[in-house]
Amino acid sequence: MPQSFESATALTPVDGGFTAELDPGWDVGGGILNGGYLLAVAARAAVEASPHAHPVALSASYLRVAAPGPATLTVTAGRAGRTLQHVHVVLADATGPAVTVQVTTATLPDATPDHPVPPPAATPVEDCFSIAEHAHLAPPGMPVPGLSQQVETRLDPLTAGWALGEFSDEPVIRAWLRFADGREPDPLGLVAFTDALPPTSWATGQLGWAPTVQLQTLVRALPAPGWCLVEARGGEASGGWVDEDYRVWDSTGRLVAQSRQLARTAR
Amino acid sequence: MPQSFESATALTPVDGGFTAELDPGWDVGGGILNGGYLLAVAARAAVEASPHAHPVALSASYLRVAAPGPATLTVTAGRAGRTLQHVHVVLADATGPAVTVQVTTATLPDATPDHPVPPPAATPVEDCFSIAEHAHLAPPGMPVPGLSQQVETRLDPLTAGWALGEFSDEPVIRAWLRFADGREPDPLGLVAFTDALPPTSWATGQLGWAPTVQLQTLVRALPAPGWCLVEARGGEASGGWVDEDYRVWDSTGRLVAQSRQLARTAR
Numbered sequence: 054m055p056q057s058f059e060s061a062t063a064l065t066p067v068d069g070g071f072t073a074e075l076d077p078g079w080d081v082g083g084g085i086l087n088g089g090y091l092l093a094v095a096a097r098a099a100v101e102a103s104p105h106a107h108p109v110a111l112s113a114s115y116l117r118v119a120a121p122g123p124a125t126l127t128v129t130a131g132r133a134g135r136t137l138q139h140v141h142v143v144l145a146d147a148t149g150p151a152v153t154v155q156v157t158t159a160t161l162p163d164a165t166p167d168h169p170v171p172p173p174a175a176t177p178v179e180d181c182f183s184i185a186e187h188a189h190l191a192p193p194g195m196p197v198p199g200l201s202q203q204v205e206t207r208l209d210p211l212t213a214g215w216a217l218g219e220f221s222d223e224p225v226i227r228a229w230l231r232f233a234d235g236r237e238p239d240p241l242g243l244v245a246f247t248d249a250l251p252p253t254s255w256a257t258g259q260l261g262w263a264p265t266v267q268l269q270t271l272v273r274a275l276p277a278p279g280w281c282l283v284e285a286r287g288g289e290a291s292g293g294w295v296d297e298d299y300r301v302w303d304s305t306g307r308l309v310a311q312s313r314q315l316a317r318t319a320r
Numbered sequence: 321m322p323q324s325f326e327s328a329t330a331l332t333p334v335d336g337g338f339t340a341e342l343d344p345g346w347d348v349g350g351g352i353l354n355g356g357y358l359l360a361v362a363a364r365a366a367v368e369a370s371p372h373a374h375p376v377a378l379s380a381s382y383l384r385v386a387a388p389g390p391a392t393l394t395v396t397a398g399r400a401g402r403t404l405q406h407v408h409v410v411l412a413d414a415t416g417p418a419v420t421v422q423v424t425t426a427t428l429p430d431a432t433p434d435h436p437v438p439p440p441a442a443t444p445v446e447d448c449f450s451i452a453e454h455a456h457l458a459p460p461g462m463p464v465p466g467l468s469q470q471v472e473t474r475l476d477p478l479t480a481g482w483a484l485g486e487f488s489d490e491p492v493i494r495a496w497l498r499f500a501d502g503r504e505p506d507p508l509g510l511v512a513f514t515d516a517l518p519p520t521s522w523a524t525g526q527l528g529w530a531p532t533v534q535l536q537t538l539v540r541a542l543p544a545p546g547w548c549l550v551e552a553r554g555g556e557a558s559g560g561w562v563d564e565d566y567r568v569w570d571s572t573g574r575l576v577a578q579s580r581q582l583a584r585t586a587r
Contacts, residue, residue, distance in 0.1 A: 109561065110534040110582045112379030114406045114422045116398055131383055131417075136560070136584075137533065139381045141420065150398075153408065153422060155381045157533055157582070162559015168491065170556055224435065266404065266424055267377040269536040271563055271582050273556060289437055289540060289575055292429015293403070294376065296538055296578065308556055311563065313580050315377045315424070315538050317403075 057234040058203065058242065062094050064101060070128040071098050075146065077121035080199040081262070086119050087200045088265045088314075089248030091144060091152050096244045098126040099140040099156035104133050107240045110157040111270045118264075119144065119151035161240060161275050172282050172302040178229040181207035187216065204249050205233050207280075212256060220258035224287030226250045229280040230301075238276040238303065246283055247299045247312035253287035254295065254319045261319035263295065268314040279304030290318050324501040325470065325509065329361050331368060337395040338365050342413065344388035347466040348529070353386050354467045355532045355581075356515030358411060358419050363511045365393040366407040366423035371400050374507045377424040378537045385531075386411065386418035428507060428542050439569040445496040445547050448474035454483065471516050472500050474547075479523060487525035491554030493517045496547040505543040505570065513550055514566045514579035520554035521562065521586045528586035530562065535581040546571030557585050 061079060064071035079090040096108040124146050131139040137159040144152040184201040200206075209227040214220060230246050231238070238246070247270045252263035281301050288296040295318045301310040328346060331338035346357040363375040391413050398406040404426040411419040451468040467473075476494040481487060497513050498505070505513070514537045519530035548568050555563040562585050568577040 110381075112381070112422060112534055112536055114379070114424065116406050139383050139420070153406070155379060155420060155422065155534065157381065159561075162561065164559040166556040166558035168554065168556055267379055267422065267536070267538075269379055269534070269580060271534075271580075273561070273563075274558065287435065288578075289433040289435055291433035291541065292431040294426075294429065294540070296540075311555075313536060313538075 058232050058236050058245070061090070062097050062241065064098055064126065071101070071126045073124045073126060075119060075121045075124050078199045079203055082198045084121070085262065086121060087248065088113070088115060088268060089245040091119055092154065092248065092268065092270060093241050093245040095126060095142040095144050095152060095154040096156055096241055098128050098142050100158055102128045102130050103138045103140055103158040105138055105158035105160055107159060107161045107272060108156050108244060109137070109159045109161060109272050111154055111244065113152055113154045113268045115152055115265050115268070117151055120146045120148065123147060161272065163275065170300065170308040172306050173227065173284055175227055175282055176209045176211055178207050178280050181209050181229055182213070183207055200249065203233055204245070205231050206249070215255045215258065221256045224253040224257050225284065226253055226256050227282070227284040230283050231280050237278040238281050240272045240275065243272050243276060243301055243310040244270055246281055246301050247310050248314065250283060250285045252316070252319050253285050253297050254290070259319045263316045263319040265314045265316045268312060270310065270312040272310045274307055274309045276303035276309040277305045293318050325499050325503050325512070328357070329364050329508065331365055331393065338368070338393045340391045340393060342386060342388045342391050345466045346470055349465045351388070352529065353388060354515065355382055355535060356512040358386055359421065359515065359535065359537060360508050360512040362393060362409040362411050362419060362421040363423055363508055365395050365409050367425055369395045369397050370405045370407055370425040372405055372425035372427055374426060374428045374539060375423050375511060376404070376426045376428060376539050378421055378511065380419055380421045380535045382419055382532050382535070384418055387413045387415065390414060428539065430542070437567065437575040439549050439573045440494065440551055442494055442549055443476045443478055445474050448476050448496055449480070450474055467516065470500055471512070472498050473516070482522045482525065488523045491520040491524050492551065493520055493523050494549070494551040497550050498547050504545040505548050507539045507542065510539050510543060510568055510577040511537055513548055513568050514577050515581065517550060517552045519583070519586050520552050520564050521557070526586045530583045530586040532581045532583045535579060537577065537579040539577045541574055541576045543570035543576040544572045548576070560585050
């Protein structure tokens, strides 16, 4: 039974911030904790230190791999305005700082967007396939990520040829996501979802880990209950660097989160 | 004669960082300094403190409007790796911190990109019109930005209807940019260019200042000499928030920088 997202992101208040216990179950393979999970832990620290309930913008620098186990979150909160607050969070494991995050907290809108971004045409969730249930399809040498036990990930067959050794020209991966523990999506969950898919370079056959260097996540609205549709699209790759864009739509088809990351290309 | 970009971003080393003199000429109207200019000053502090020559990823939180005049840049550099270094910069004016920036420094690639992002079809620069020379076309009540004296900005007539009171359905503004002082584009200049256009909401008739809350800039390659083509595209606007994407191509048509910002919608 996987540990819940709630307990995997639980915080204990201490002077200057919080302590946490980073859950080894949220790895992307090889014991490396998922960047979205770490960002969600930092986001929770920011909102717990703020009068505003939601993280609306987050920028993270990944200094090095964070080890599972005890961690501290040092929180420096700026002036709390009526509309928003800026909060700086440093997540450190036993060795020292691993992730630094700038979080802007505010209250997410219910308003209907102007210029809404429609979801892409995706295969219905019942015709998609589960990463966890098809672990034997993982690329050779790729360990099954613990993440896929925590977040149910139903890959759209249209962008999952790579799992069968059929590579695409397009660095795009699309999937339906929900928490395995039954938790409905919420702003902290969306933060985790904005870095929850395999590297988009897998779609084109460049398998391997693509470590995130910087990640910016924007949470745009409160999500409706149900599956979220998540699409990751690789941009330009050159000189060892690649950018990836994520978009997340809720079950009503509303864009609820987006992210952009700069990563090192898969090795 | 406008002050040069070089002198407007000049730094003096002091204990723990640098001092600078923020140039009042880089305003966006009403004495408010441009966010891209402030980011370039912080980027310069990061690279001067780093063994790596270029800013490749920058995430800024704009805490409040920074006043022109004396400023300090407090620099905290992480461990310098062979490939990259993370550097944290706090830009403060006489009143206190105004912008916090996480900068990743590295060496930009010469490599030809995979999946290159082609430039949009733009009007040739000689058929575009200068913001500075057409100040009388500015929306009523909009002061002429000093920025337009520092950065030659030739608006593409295809996305400049707003300057003539003819508004579009699409929140897109495109222009050719170069420094007025004759400086060729370089990574620091690209940083400034990724926030150098009017708010994209102007295109659709919502005039007014749209203050940036968080801005992420990625510099992807060393730019060739000559004009840069810059396109800003607004995303979803709802509940008082809007996201904007910038892309910058050099004179050879190569994508050299990109940015995404979350801003408050124009008032």
